[in-house]
Amino acid sequence: MAVYTEVPDEDLAAFLAAYDVGEAVSFKGIAEGVENSNYLLVTTKGRFILTLYEKRVERDDLPFFLGLLEHLSARGLICPQPVKARDGGVLTELCGRPAAMVTFLDGVWVRRPTAEHCAELGHALAALHEAGRGFPLLRPNALSVDGWLALAATARGRSDAVTPGLDALIADELDHLTPAFAALDLPSGVIHADLFPNNVFFLGDRLSGLIDFYFACNDAYAYDLAICLNAWCFDPDGVYDPAKGAALLAAYHAARPLSEAEIAAFSTLARGAAIRFLLTRLVDWLDTPPGALVQKLDPLEYLAKLRFHQRATGVADYGWRPA
Numbered sequence: 187m188a189v190y191t192e193v194p195d196e197d198l199a200a201f202l203a204a205y206d207v208g209e210a211v212s213f214k215g216i217a218e219g220v221e222n223s224n225y226l227l228v229t230t231k232g233r234f235i236l237t238l239y240e241k242r243v244e245r246d247d248l249p250f251f252l253g254l255l256e257h258l259s260a261r262g263l264i265c266p267q268p269v270k271a272r273d274g275g276v277l278t279e280l281c282g283r284p285a286a287m288v289t290f291l292d293g294v295w296v297r298r299p300t301a302e303h304c305a306e307l308g309h310a311l312a313a314l315h316e317a318g319r320g321f322p323l324l325r326p327n328a329l330s331v332d333g334w335l336a337l338a339a340t341a342r343g344r345s346d347a348v349t350p351g352l353d354a355l356i357a358d359e360l361d362h363l364t365p366a367f368a369a370l371d372l373p374s375g376v377i378h379a380d381l382f383p384n385n386v387f388f389l390g391d392r393l394s395g396l397i398d399f400y401f402a403c404n405d406a407y408a409y410d411l412a413i414c415l416n417a418w419c420f421d422p423d424g425v426y427d428p429a430k431g432a433a434l435l436a437a438y439h440a441a442r443p444l445s446e447a448e449i450a451a452f453s454t455l456a457r458g459a460a461i462r463f464l465l466t467r468l469v470d471w472l473d474t475p476p477g478a479l480v481q482k483l484d485p486l487e488y489l490a491k492l493r494f495h496q497r498a499t500g501v502a503d504y505g506w507r508p509a
């Protein structure tokens with residue numbers, strides 16, 4: 187459960203007084219997510235998500251995240267919208283943390299995505315990339331190569347306790363990826379950068395909305411697609427499912443055609459996407475205190491994905507042949 191900061195009743199009342207959202211009817215911590223403290227707030231006027239920003243979210247990045255939600259909503263993407271306080275602001279402070287309220291989206295996330303869900307995702311990801319065009323703020327990806335190197339330094343000397351040889355494997359992979367990523371010159375813009383199944387809502391079989399834009403940044407569009415492939419197209423036992431991968435890639439390509447350079451770089455991007463989540467999970471695994479009220483995610487899931495991509499030679503290995 188990710189509720190790092192408890193909100194006392196009197197703080198909630200003072201917070202709500204600044205908004206025109208009615209009286210609180212219920213207020214409950216949400217037992218999902220790992221990054222921030224999230225509460226479901228039901229008022230006499232509607233349902234909202236109240237988020238207190240914690241560990242990896244920098245206060246200075248919040249105008250990017252919240253402004254992006256407004257930009258995307260205005261262009262027809264279904265995502266939460268920041269709720270304005272009476273003074274017009276969307277960002278405030280609560281219990282010593284930066285905090286904001288966004289609209290509640292209906293839908294549920296799918297625990298076992300099928301190829302059809304992956305196709306829906308491919309369309310939605312391309313739509314997100316198109317809708318992000320023209321967003322005036324910039325946020326470089328803090329979890330690209332320099333961020334990976336910093337995380338690896340934090341874990342160095344400790345990761346072999348998770349599995350023998352992990353320290354050396356990470357060092358070798360970063361030696362490979364650092365020049366490979368520096369050489370990339372791919373179409374870029376606003377990416378979500380964490381579009382895992384828990385951040386994509388469905389109503390029935392239809393995708394109904396996207397949430398959790400708190401890793402969004404400017405980076406290569408195809409890198410975002412590689413993050414999705416890692417998160418959606420491996421079975422729970424860690425085996426890659428080419429039908430899901432092909433459905434995702436084909437649906438994305440139909441909506442935003444991938445260039446030859448993006449296709450050629452795909453396995454490199456997928457390796458980068460794998461080491462990124464391997465490293466954040468590894469550092470969380472090593473540094474989360476015992477008893478913390480948060481579910482620790484398995485770094486070794488991403489080690490297996492990385493090994494799969496290290497063997498790939500082209501998109502055909504992902505089950506897809508562009509027409």
Ligand SMILES: Nc1ncnc2c1ncn2[C@@H]1O[C@H](COP(=O)(O)OP(=O)(O)O)[C@@H](O)[C@H]1O
Pocket residue numbers: 188216218219220221222223224235266288289290291292384385397398399400
């Ligand atoms: N706008 C929203 N509408 C409905 N539910 C939401 C919304 N935002 C978050 N949630 C719920 O809160 C959970 C955690 O949110 P998330 O943004 O993924 O947290 P974190 O960034 O801490 O990982 C989601 O899985 C979902 O159940």
Ligand SMILES: N[C@@H](CCOP(=O)(O)O)C(=O)O
Pocket residue numbers: 218219220221380382384385398463466467483
């Ligand atoms: N998707 C990341 C963890 C971040 O989780 P979220 O709840 O913010 O989506 C991972 O799986 O490592």
